[in-house]
Amino acid sequence: METVNHKPKEITIGLAGAAGDGLDRTGYNLANVASRLGLHVYAYNSYQSLIRGGHTWLRLRISERKIHTQGDHVNVVIALNQDSIERHARAIEPGGVLLFNGDRLRCDPALLPEGVRLLPLPFNELTGGLGKLLPVMQNTLAVGALMHLVGLDFEVLRGVMADTFGRKGGEIIAQNVAVAQAGFHYARAHSEPIIAGWRSSRPRLPFLTGNTAFAMGAAAGGCKFYAAYPMSPASGILHWFAEHGPKIGVVVKQCEDELAVANMIIGAGHAGARAMCATSGGGFALMTEAIGMAGMIEAPAVFINVQRGGPSTGIPTKTEQGDLNQVFGASQGDYPRAIIAPATLKECYYSAAEALNLAEQFQLPVMILSDLLLSEHRETLEPDDLTPEVPIRRGERLREAPAPGLNGKGPFRRYAFTPSGISPRLLPGTPGAMYVAPTDDHDEQGILISDEHTNTALRRKIQEKRMRKMEALLAELPPPVLEGPADAEITLIGWGSTWGVIHEAIEQLAEQGIRANHLHINYLVPFHKREVTEILRHCQRTAVVESNYTGQFARHLRAETGFSVDAVITKYDGEPFDPKHVIEPVRAILEGRLRDLRVTEEEAREIAYHYSRIYLGDKARPVRFERAPADGYGEPLWHVQLADRKSGLPLGDLIIGQETGSTYAWQVHGE
């Protein structure tokens, strides 16, 4: 329905406040208004590892067309506390608006970029007659105002509120609507809308997280058992299953730890129930021994690792793709397995179902690598993007015990050395075909070969049998394809959640006159070595884009194919790539510029804020940034002047190393 040459409209709204301010609920209500209008939304919430307080920064990008990242811009900011104004006002683009509760907060005009308007909302005045209000109502007021500012239909907001507060009764709904309406009217009276005339006549769009997609996809794909131990950012899958399990016939078990989780799903998978679990790196570490067991006893089971910033506990609410090495190296020895990295929300859904298929068809553990960005961001899909009609392929199974006697007449040979490596399964409970599935190595019937005599022959052949499954598996998987112009100057290679940002970066590069194309790898193990090598051989220049320090995928690619890419564009600061974080390095690569790891002014500001919070009781804020020579510290420096937040008077200079980022000294003025 988009007319040609109509550049699709879009806008990005940022909500900033403390955890516990109810900001996410507010944001997602707002998003639902857009999605009910058939507009697309991509939402990313940047939050911290604490329950109340701290800082939360939720970006909602709304567009007439399908979008795949949070983008580079912010047009409207709703700030719920003073700190949020200070941190985010400067990022608003010209033409944008800053909204806040004018009763409690104020905005130093110096913080505001040119062309950005303020809209302080007089909360008390506007809501005076509406009864006793919870603090969270200031959000509602702002959302109401937003309806006008960004040109969305207030009536739809009314509907969303009715659904959201449905259980709490009509009075609450009425009160919320009234507050929102007050905001709406106030905004209409005091400000022009910054965008209007959205074109959309599409139906409501589903708006969900990657975790919900994983859960629904698995359920559609026949998952009957889900076990978990809570761990961010994987817990969303548990919560969805816990809520819906009884309705959809899935047994959901929260366990004592991840050791239990992994072993339980393997038990369930062995017994014949499709089983899955999810965790993050720390929990995954505890699952690895069991994953090797699944490989050995050839039990189907699916393990999702939703990666977060590492190493160790790391930055638990931040995104990273740092667990590829871990997942690749899960458990000792060589054993057959698959590792899948879905790239989009839609792929989360289908990969969960597909993983359950592969696990049963090839009787092996399947691991899925997601990350916080992919699993926790929310995004709209087209209504028919997801369907419950997914194929369920259960693989080779016997209905009943073979007649007794070898030669098709023997004891049941659970691990028969077939040419494909796949030995027909038969579920426990079937009369007449009893066998043991052992983690010790064994013969075709499952009898141990580790105890009585060195059996190098059977050992060799069963190891080969198991590993043959990898060939059959690879043949089943679709090889990756190159997207975009064949004659590109540079090929960007990605895996997992970076698909969206690479996709958008390539669009923007094209606008800048740079032709790039895109190779995205979904199946990490087994690897389409031949096809990928063939593609890369013809590329002019290659760069992997990934969110980790060492370039784990670039290494994996080299390990699998021998192909070394020209560059690796990495990010490991916990926040996802915005398109600019890809575009700028691509330009640098093409221009032969090296990556500059020195502390930028923006970063010096961050470091100064941290210093102020920890050592100066949060009373100071950075106001001036100057570059200085080494000056005894062995590296060039930033001199960051901090000033009193209230008085604005300078307090002192913070000396930060430009190369190391070390906070060398705090020189109090006048000392």
Add this chain to the structure above:
Amino acid sequence: METVNHKPKEITIGLAGAAGDGLDRTGYNLANVASRLGLHVYAYNSYQSLIRGGHTWLRLRISERKIHTQGDHVNVVIALNQDSIERHARAIEPGGVLLFNGDRLRCDPALLPEGVRLLPLPFNELTGGLGKLLPVMQNTLAVGALMHLVGLDFEVLRGVMADTFGRKGGEIIAQNVAVAQAGFHYARAHSEPIIAGWRSSRPRLPFLTGNTAFAMGAAAGGCKFYAAYPMSPASGILHWFAEHGPKIGVVVKQCEDELAVANMIIGAGHAGARAMCATSGGGFALMTEAIGMAGMIEAPAVFINVQRGGPSTGIPTKTEQGDLNQVFGASQGDYPRAIIAPATLKECYYSAAEALNLAEQFQLPVMILSDLLLSEHRETLEPDDLTPEVPIRRGERLREAPAPGLNGKGPFRRYAFTPSGISPRLLPGTPGAMYVAPTDDHDEQGILISDEHTNTALRRKIQEKRMRKMEALLAELPPPVLEGPADAEITLIGWGSTWGVIHEAIEQLAEQGIRANHLHINYLVPFHKREVTEILRHCQRTAVVESNYTGQFARHLRAETGFSVDAVITKYDGEPFDPKHVIEPVRAILEGRLRDLRVTEEEAREIAYHYSRIYLGDKARPVRFERAPADGYGEPLWHVQLADRKSGLPLGDLIIGQETGSTYAWQVHGE
């Protein structure tokens, strides 16, 4: 002292019996006779995962010169049961002897290769007057006989026995010596020695396992805390420490599981005590999460993984190098660490001490990869190969708290962002420098950055700080060097325990007119990418030799350098490479022959023995092997005729697939 052109003498003795027969003690006594004479011994025991019964096969290779493998030959076999005669008689080389208790066992002459003599010992007759004897005395009788057969000094055996049975008193010693003497005299009366005139005037040689070397090396290197959970083949280190800890001032703790082990040594390392632990793959899986913690809190700790056959429980008493992927991928995220693979017994000793140094100097976890072969084989060393005078480098440590105030005057900055990445340590307990070591990411002082505000700047800089240590570390490590002729036709690349067999294979290849050289990699992480690439660039042909299915090191090499070797010589049947297992594939590579994975006759025999044991009550043995066409089974076949053990009458044919190794059918004769 060896004269030129004197080809060093050597002999290999095999002892075969059931677990619980006391065979290893017997064998090691025998070895000690040789080592006390200054002869070199290399011993490898092939045993099964059970306590009594089954089959044990201990090879002792004795030589005038230092040897590095168990070799390809066997000259003398002491068989302690009928099965052992059947399995091993055929392998004895011409001129050799088969010894057994003639009262209980007999040897079908058909089993004996030409030129091999029998020496049945009439146990009852020879020991009649020596009192009530334990069954294990038949071993003693055989050892006595051996002294004559292989030309070793009986007096030395007397000394070894006196030491071995020292605690049990003079009577026991006397009895043992008498039995041995009876054997000695009997052999002298009935057989020529097969070797004599050993040249050696060297002092006694130490004779120990890799595990003992690890333990002693660690102790010499300042280890003060050793924790473990028992796991073969790593338990030897625990046993050594448990026995010697109180004497040498090492606290030894057996824990409830490997989770506890890993976390305890990290706690101890953090507190300032050098700490180490060892396990095998299954236990290592449970340690991985903690290893990531050590990386994050920058605690020194050393983890040994003694690899055994995998995946999963696998073949627990068999050797393999299958855990490289696992150790490389230990824990989530990117963090600094070292992985060392000692190649020889001597290196076990020094690498343990060195690992403790690196762990403290660079404040990171160090992992050592050993395997069952390296850890459990026994070998003689020159007396001065090992020395307690190893350097102990504790790295940058502060003696006392810096004066208060930033700029050398602040709170103690445990994680100072230094140019080297190494932040000076200071041990808990020091007044005035309190800090927290957190697994959440943190600033220079250890204060979390994950809770209050997204701090992309500090996160980036501390991740870079940690990872900078890898450069400093690499600079400290000696790069690998190419051993052997520069103009070799083929370069054999190894890591870990294969050093010995590659070394010997190259010697033998040289005798066959093939020039090969040897590149052995000791430091797997960090990797000497530049140096290794430079060496390999100049090689004519390259092959990695390793004991696993997928060629994990060949992949690692490709991942680190982009260099793909021409071939990978793998073995994954649980037994170590004999030199021939390297030589034959090298010839095949040079001649362009492909590897043949079909079941050999030797293997068909193994499979038939297994079948007989499991399904025919061990009453049959394979007697005839015929190749047959596919015949309905989709692959060429072995027809193995099994005959009754007692009567020798044929019972039936076992049909085995040549390609899959599947046991398709058992065709009873006359059916």
Add this chain to the structure above:
Amino acid sequence: MAVVEEKTVRDPIVSTIIDVQTLKDLEGPVDPDWCPGCGDFAVLKSLKEALIERHIQPHQALIVSGIGCSSNLPGFINAYGIHSLHGRALPVATGVKLANHHLHVIAVGGDGDGYGIGLSHLIHAARRNLDLTYIVMNNEIYGLTTGQASPTSMLDMRTKSTPFGCAEMPINPIALGIVSGATFVARTFSGDQKHMAKIFAQGIAHRGFSLIDCMSPCVTFNKVNTYPWFKERCYRVEDEANYNPYELMMAMEKAYEWGARIPLGVIFRAERPTYEDSEPVLKQGPVVDQPMGITREMFDQLLAETM
């Protein structure tokens, strides 16, 4: 709704009695390779007898073990089995049971397996009260790894890993089982095999989690807790006039009895709903037999929640 491509017809678990078996019917494909005299032989025999007594056919039973000498047991009996990982028998058994609760799932293993590395699973399984039977062959030593101290090794016991004597108070499995919420806690002894078989049968019959601690001597590595050592000390609580396993504090006192006298028999019992009872999905029968996937109506409803 998903299309199941290769649907497989399975016989339902036959829970009616087919025939009464003999010990021979329950023989596994290979003979046990335990050391002659090992206490685990009696456990194996008792388990077979208990299955016969409970009229459980080989295909209706699934026996899960960990790793250890004792954990080799599933290979020696004619039934379904999983020889899993060291310490993980219970979570694997739990997964099997939740997937197919018509199977009789029995977990077995050693003291190291169950009270050492797997201890946490035991306690959580007990409070979960799934209908599982857990048989621990407690030889107070690590057998398969050749004789290190186990969590039940007695104070001052010398082993390969404690050559100067164990310094930790041993685990009290009976008391631990009770406070963890197990609803059937018993002790048996390999030297009293008939009694053992009887207790096993009761444990299997019990609805809920039963923990059966078996004093099963390791004749090779434990030279302290031998058959005669136990014979001298063991007695059956059933023989005590007033013993009532349903009385918590009475059971607790009994649980602490260890020394001159060692009680055998059912030390503690309680009735509590099982976990299966509380899981709504299982009301429809085993999940392995339930339809897979989501219907279109349900799917639309789930998707609507996101809009």
Add this chain to the structure above:
Amino acid sequence: MAVVEEKTVRDPIVSTIIDVQTLKDLEGPVDPDWCPGCGDFAVLKSLKEALIERHIQPHQALIVSGIGCSSNLPGFINAYGIHSLHGRALPVATGVKLANHHLHVIAVGGDGDGYGIGLSHLIHAARRNLDLTYIVMNNEIYGLTTGQASPTSMLDMRTKSTPFGCAEMPINPIALGIVSGATFVARTFSGDQKHMAKIFAQGIAHRGFSLIDCMSPCVTFNKVNTYPWFKERCYRVEDEANYNPYELMMAMEKAYEWGARIPLGVIFRAERPTYEDSEPVLKQGPVVDQPMGITREMFDQLLAETM
């Protein structure tokens, strides 16, 4: 003997009293970021008061935690600390203690941390009886992961992971602690902070393993076990005339009291040698202070054993 290249001079741990501190001296570099009203504030304050009462200087104490809201505590107090892994506070603490037993090592964490994923370590630490103090902030919920059921969540409690109610019997930490061999087992409540501080001081003073279960309400996610809920029920065992924590069975009965009345205070005590007492190497003082390496004579002796 090895040559230690960069020998470092360390002050010995000063175990004499330097000065009596104030709460201010024990303030950490950052303020706690717990939700306002969180029970953990009282625990933090009580720990500071207990350290003051026991005359322990900041550098003499090392506080180890796992992961959870409660496990953030070490960051909020002026002492050495390790903020370790979820469930692993006790093994890390054990390692520290064995390396330097002159440090006062205190482990802290949540109920998920200690009674869930870390449960096995607790039981083994208890029977080991190392001189450690373990403080569990038991809020009967997983706080940091936003409100799932914990092992102490009460039956039928609705949480994010159990929207239809918890189906497992909660752990009884007091009873578990007792049967595991802890020699000091107590319960405190954040609503009775002075009492908590007193119990902490006693626990720290106790030689051996002390487990202190703190009812520390999560005001955000646990709407059942609130301050008023506890206030109504809690009483102090010290106030009971005949209560004797040294009597095992009396303690056990008390351990089972949970409902209308909830006992606070030292529920159980015993005297047993500590693990440190039994470790010969520690007789020479902390191993961190002992010489490193092996002397030539000793080395020759060790090598001779192999010949």
